[in-house]
Amino acid sequence: MSKRIVPIGPYHPLQEEPEFFKLIVEGETVVDIEINIGYNHRGHEFLSPSLTYDQIPFLVERICGICSNSHPLAFVLAVEDMAHIKVPERALYIRTIVHELERIHSHLLWIGLAGHFIGYNTIWMWAWRYREPVLDLFEMITGNRNHYAMNKVGGVRRNIYHDQISHIEKVLDLVESKVSMLTKAVLDDPVLHARLKGIGILSKEAAISYGVVGPTARASGVAIDVRKDDPHCAYDKVEWDIVVEEAGDIFAKAKVRLLECFESIKIIRQCLKNLPDTPIEIRIEELPAGEGIGRTEAPRGEVFHYIRGNGSHHPVRHKVRAPSYMNLPSNEVTVKGHSIADAALCLAAIDPCYCCTERVAVFEDGKLKYTWNDLLLFSWKKTEQIRARLRK
Amino acid sequence: MSNYLKFLLEFLIFPGLVFVAIIGLLLSWLDRKISARLQWRVGPPWYQCFADIIKLFGKETIIPQGRKLIFLLAPIVSAISVILISVLLYNANFYPQCSFLGDIILVIYLLALPPLMTILGASASKNPLSSVGASREMTLYFAYELPFVIVTILLIMKAHGSIRLFELINYQKTHGAYLYSISGVITFIIYLFTMQAKLGYVPFDIAEAEQEIMAGVYTEYSGFALAMFKLTKAMLLFVFPMFIITLVWGGINSISTLWKFAIIFILTVLVKNTNPRVRIDQALKFFWLGMTPLAILGLILGLYKL
Numbered sequence: 001m002s003k004r005i006v007p008i009g010p011y012h013p014l015q016e017e018p019e020f021f022k023l024i025v026e027g028e029t030v031v032d033i034e035i036n037i038g039y040n041h042r043g044h045e046f047l048s049p050s051l052t053y054d055q056i057p058f059l060v061e062r063i064c065g066i067c068s069n070s071h072p073l074a075f076v077l078a079v080e081d082m083a084h085i086k087v088p089e090r091a092l093y094i095r096t097i098v099h100e101l102e103r104i105h106s107h108l109l110w111i112g113l114a115g116h117f118i119g120y121n122t123i124w125m126w127a128w129r130y131r132e133p134v135l136d137l138f139e140m141i142t143g144n145r146n147h148y149a150m151n152k153v154g155g156v157r158r159n160i161y162h163d164q165i166s167h168i169e170k171v172l173d174l175v176e177s178k179v180s181m182l183t184k185a186v187l188d189d190p191v192l193h194a195r196l197k198g199i200g201i202l203s204k205e206a207a208i209s210y211g212v213v214g215p216t217a218r219a220s221g222v223a224i225d226v227r228k229d230d231p232h233c234a235y236d237k238v239e240w241d242i243v244v245e246e247a248g249d250i251f252a253k254a255k256v257r258l259l260e261c262f263e264s265i266k267i268i269r270q271c272l273k274n275l276p277d278t279p280i281e282i283r284i285e286e287l288p289a290g291e292g293i294g295r296t297e298a299p300r301g302e303v304f305h306y307i308r309g310n311g312s313h314h315p316v317r318h319k320v321r322a323p324s325y326m327n328l329p330s331n332e333v334t335v336k337g338h339s340i341a342d343a344a345l346c347l348a349a350i351d352p353c354y355c356c357t358e359r360v361a362v363f364e365d366g367k368l369k370y371t372w373n374d375l376l377l378f379s380w381k382k383t384e385q386i387r388a389r390l391r392k
Numbered sequence: 393m394s395n396y397l398k399f400l401l402e403f404l405i406f407p408g409l410v411f412v413a414i415i416g417l418l419l420s421w422l423d424r425k426i427s428a429r430l431q432w433r434v435g436p437p438w439y440q441c442f443a444d445i446i447k448l449f450g451k452e453t454i455i456p457q458g459r460k461l462i463f464l465l466a467p468i469v470s471a472i473s474v475i476l477i478s479v480l481l482y483n484a485n486f487y488p489q490c491s492f493l494g495d496i497i498l499v500i501y502l503l504a505l506p507p508l509m510t511i512l513g514a515s516a517s518k519n520p521l522s523s524v525g526a527s528r529e530m531t532l533y534f535a536y537e538l539p540f541v542i543v544t545i546l547l548i549m550k551a552h553g554s555i556r557l558f559e560l561i562n563y564q565k566t567h568g569a570y571l572y573s574i575s576g577v578i579t580f581i582i583y584l585f586t587m588q589a590k591l592g593y594v595p596f597d598i599a600e601a602e603q604e605i606m607a608g609v610y611t612e613y614s615g616f617a618l619a620m621f622k623l624t625k626a627m628l629l630f631v632f633p634m635f636i637i638t639l640v641w642g643g644i645n646s647i648s649t650l651w652k653f654a655i656i657f658i659l660t661v662l663v664k665n666t667n668p669r670v671r672i673d674q675a676l677k678f679f680w681l682g683m684t685p686l687a688i689l690g691l692i693l694g695l696y697k698l
Contacts, residue, residue: 004520005520006520006521006524006605012606013602013603013606014603014604025524027527028524028527028528028672115668116603117603118603118668118669119594119595119597119601119603119668119669120594120667120668120669121427121431121594121665122430122431122665122666123668124431125431125432125433126431126432129432189668191595191667191668191670192668194670194674195668195669195670195671195674339671339672339673340524340604340605341598341601341604341669341671341672342671343604344603344604
């Protein structure tokens with residue numbers, strides 16, 4: 001049978017962001033896939049050194065509209081690591097609360113999108129409806145539905161007041177009952193079982209060798225979670241479990257995300273109960289030279305920020321690694337051998353987020369101009385130039 | 393001469409083009425509105441579907457390289473076939489003298505035309521996504537047509553082998569509707585699923601699965617050609633339930649047709665909104681391994697007058 005190309009992207013109704021998956025198909029079966037990203041490069045890492053440490057959280061927040069707490073959180077953790085700042089307890093708890101609320105809203109968003117991808121628009125609309133109260137909570141706590149601007153170096157910007165707590169708990173009860181309804185609807189639907197079980201299996205070995213993170217890894221039986229492995233904020237002060245599934249298929253990924261919502265609710269409840277009575281920030285006079293890393297568990301997996309400072313108001317180097325960057329290549333394994341219908345689902349199952357994954361790519365006449373090695377060579381040359389200039 | 397004129401009027405005005413188009417578009421609005429309410433949305437105003445069609449007629453029709461004539465004729469033929477079904481059903485129900493020998497076979501053929509034309513038009517456009525959609529549509533067509541024809545044979549058999557629509561209606565008038573027997577219920581169920589597949593509704597919207605293959609068979613269509621296809625689907629939403637009522641639920645020339653129609657319509661919309669899309673091989677399995685044995689069972693039951 002002759003091979004044909006079915007393009008998913010750069011503009012495609014499957015996903016809302018520009019991405020390009022070249023599916024090479026025989027009939028309906030996908031035999032190979034080519035993954036191209038780089039349609040949305042915005043140069044955050046370049047912009048960052050031109051801003052002050054107080055401005056950067058607002059910048060990195062805009063890396064992604066969905067993980068808009070994870071990036072600033074990872075950034076301030078990196079700066080605090082660099083400057084050895086001890087953040088007040090209450091700020092840590094508030095960070096945890098906002099971070100977990102973000103996980104709930106992100107997972108609900110994915111559940112809705114997953115429903116949309118398999119043509120189940122009712123699940124889509126219902127999941128997003130029950131995501132709405134979570135966004136309202138954000139508006140109440142932080143002042144914004146998205147882009148919360150909660151984190152700053154040395155603490156958080158807004159307090160959670162005593163009279164807000166009962167309201168948050170009420171909304172959590174509502175969300176919990178609705179999520180359990182959704183969970184039941186998804187886990188008990190025979191048609192969904194037929195569509196999702198055994199599809200797009202990422203084995204444990206493949207998950208480890210591709211280095212996937214977050215729910216994608218946990219659905220393949222790899223129990224990694226930065227919140228447990230490298231406890232930050234208040235994660236070591238509350239009781240919760242890592243949700244791990246062994247199957248590695250799309251159904252397992254959906255199950256992990258749904259069950260994680262309950263863990264998040266559990267964490268938030270404990271945080272609200274034990275909210276310590278300290279200030280929410282400390283004043284920082286000076287940041288020393290040095291380097292620091294911050295990592296946190298975004299809804300899609302580990303977010304990693306590296307900061308190098310020279311004692312001034314600006315960092316000299318800021319490096320971001322978003323989770324989808326690790327998860328995307330695993331599609332090579334999951335998609336092959338499935339039909340186009342399943343391939344589209346596999347691509348969506350890692351909950352991809354391109355705006356945070358984008359790296360620079362240069363195209364000329366529709367062809368990739370520089371390969372990975374070319375770019376690497378350029379960066380070496382540039383480094384040599386900088387070194388030569390510094391030696392003078 | 394007056395015969396031709398009468399047919400022309402029937403074809404163009406009532407119960408043909410104008411009537412079916414208006415009712416069909418109103419129904420597809422109702423479908424969208426009910427779906428919207430089920431999904432906590434507000435839904436469009438009543439004239440939305442009309443506005444869509446009128447807008448599409450005003451748009452440029454881009455014709456891709458390939459078989460241009462087939463590409464353009466396909467939507468027109470499929471719309472004409474649905475209008476003809478409407479005229480045939482109307483005449484068979486209200487003017488028995490117009491029902492002729494073999495018109496039920498003609499209706500089955502005409503019902504086959506919209507999917508066939510979709511396949512032809514999609515293949516003519518030479519778009520890879522369209523051709524994937526066309527192959528899916530073809531598979532789906534073969535899948536649902538088998539049980540559909542088997543249960544239709546069952547109905548003909550019950551009416552002492554008559555292949556006139558009017559005789560089928562007449563038989564139900566004297567012996568009670570087919571639906572009130574076990575084999576009739578089986579027929580009804582299979583007809584409902586066939587309708588779902590023919591309309592391209594979830595769970596059988598495989599040929600135009602937008603998340604996988606953009607618009608599938610309709611990817612290259614625009615302007616009036618797309619409008620004709622949309623109109624075909626809208627008209628089928630009215631004509632197919634009428635076909636079901638005529639064949640298994642005692643004909644459409646009584647006021648009870650209204651609630652019968654409402655039941656079929658609401659069932660369709662509910663199934664559409666409470667299921668995910670199935671894969672094409674699953675759809676094939678469903679129709680061939682699930683519905684076909686059921687149809688044969690119905691056939692056997694029908695032999696024993698159950």
